[in-house]
Amino acid sequence: MAKITFPVEASHIMMFARSIGDTNPVYHDAEAAKKTEAGGIIAPPSFAQSVAQFNPDYFLRPKPGQPWFGSGKTASGVEGKASSSGGLHAEQHFEFHRHIGPGDVLSVETKPGASWEKESKRAGKLMFRESITEYRDQNGNLVITARSVGVTTERPVSQG
Amino acid sequence: MALKASALKVGDTHSERVVDNLSRTQIVQYAGTSGDYNPLHTDEVYTTQVAGYPSVFAHGMLTMGLTGKMLTNYVGDGRLTKFGVRFTNQVWPGDTLDATATVAAIREEGGVKLVDLTLSTVNQDGKEVMTGNATARAD
Numbered sequence: 001m002a003k004i005t006f007p008v009e010a011s012h013i014m015m016f017a018r019s020i021g022d023t024n025p026v027y028h029d030a031e032a033a034k035k036t037e038a039g040g041i042i043a044p045p046s047f048a049q050s051v052a053q054f055n056p057d058y059f060l061r062p063k064p065g066q067p068w069f070g071s072g073k074t075a076s077g078v079e080g081k082a083s084s085s086g087g088l089h090a091e092q093h094f095e096f097h098r099h100i101g102p103g104d105v106l107s108v109e110t111k112p113g114a115s116w117e118k119e120s121k122r123a124g125k126l127m128f129r130e131s132i133t134e135y136r137d138q139n140g141n142l143v144i145t146a147r148s149v150g151v152t153t154e155r156p157v158s159q160g
Numbered sequence: 161m162a163l164k165a166s167a168l169k170v171g172d173t174h175s176e177r178v179v180d181n182l183s184r185t186q187i188v189q190y191a192g193t194s195g196d197y198n199p200l201h202t203d204e205v206y207t208t209q210v211a212g213y214p215s216v217f218a219h220g221m222l223t224m225g226l227t228g229k230m231l232t233n234y235v236g237d238g239r240l241t242k243f244g245v246r247f248t249n250q251v252w253p254g255d256t257l258d259a260t261a262t263v264a265a266i267r268e269e270g271g272v273k274l275v276d277l278t279l280s281t282v283n284q285d286g287k288e289v290m291t292g293n294a295t296a297r298a299d
Contacts, residue, residue, distance in 0.1 A: 012193070015192070015193045016193040016194070016225075018189065018193070019186065019189040019190040019192065019193040019194070019222075019225070020190065020222065020225035020226055020228070020229055021178070021179060021186070021226065021229065022225075022228075022229040022232075024229075024232065024233070024237070026237045026238075036237050036238075037162065037236065037237055037238060037239075038237040038238040042237065042238050044225060044228055044229070044232065045228045045231070045232065045240050045243050046221055046224045046225045046228050046243070049194060049196075049221050050193060050194050050195055052194060052195035052196055053194075053195035055195075058195060060195075060196050060197050060198045061195060061197050062197060068199075069199065069206070069210075070197075070199030070202075070203040070206045071199065071203050071205035071206040071209075071210075075205050075206055075209035075210045076206055076209075076210045088220070088247075089219070089220035089221065089247055090220075090246065090247060091244070091245065091246045091247070092220065092221065092224055092244065092245055092247075093242070093243070093244030093245070094240075094242065094243045094244065095241065095242050096240055096241055096242070096243070099238040099240075147244075155212075156211060156212040156213055157213075157250065159214065159250075
């Protein structure tokens with residue numbers, strides 16, 4: 001995948017913190033954040049995943065003029081799609097070399113990692129795919145390394 | 161406030177209720193900020209009629225974010241060096257989640273004091289929805 005440019009912005013961090021119910025001023029109040037050890041606003045640890053906003057081709061965002069698999073006139077805008085549960089997120093790991101904040105402009109590159117299969121009682125055959133994402137800052141320094149594992153299930157995960 | 165290594169011992173825990181009665185609206189809010197608009201999280205019609213689930217469910221990353229709130233409250237701002245999780249069960253609208261960090265090790269690496277934590281987030285039925293590990297710099 002091509003490199004994605006991820007400008008880290010204060011309003012995005014504020015909205016992200018709200019969406020996880022985190023009222024810590026270090027995520028939204030520049031004056032209060034200055035007095036903390038962080039020295040200014042920083043992003044919550046799992047914020048890095050919001051790089052999806054800056055991926056022009058991100059497949060989980062509806063795009064003008066293109067069919068979308070969610071509901072509209074019908075239950076799915078893409079007919080004939082298998083009723084499989086599609087991909088689910090199995091694991092996510094972050095390693096922080098530095099905590100990012102507003103003003104950082106990250107260059108983000110994702111590379112495929114290992115893939116493997118497993119049989120499960122709750123969802124049939126599971127296909128796992130790993131990807132490694134490196135976030136570098138405007139000085140070329142590695143700031144975050146992320147490892148993500150996605151799983152595609154044979155059928156929806158049974159509950160209970 | 162950062163952790164003080166000398167005041168910690170293996171087995172110490174910190175718990176927080178990180179969400180009470182999770183709303184579909186909060187899941188929508190998370191979709192908007194993360195950019196993950198997978199209809200499995202926000203579109204009840206698609207999720208029940210096409211995907212075959214009983215209702216929409218939260219992004220795993222929302223559970224990670226909620227758990228991260230407990231974690232940063234405990235270890236201090238900007239102190240995490242590692243944070244990794246496995247999503248073990250789905251989180252549904254109406255769920256109430258409690259997240260716990262347990263001190264697994266206190267060590268020093270290159271003169272830096274580090275605390276290793278194991279993480280567990282459970283729902284109102286005591287079912288574990290996420291497990292994980294984290295490492296933070298301590299004083």
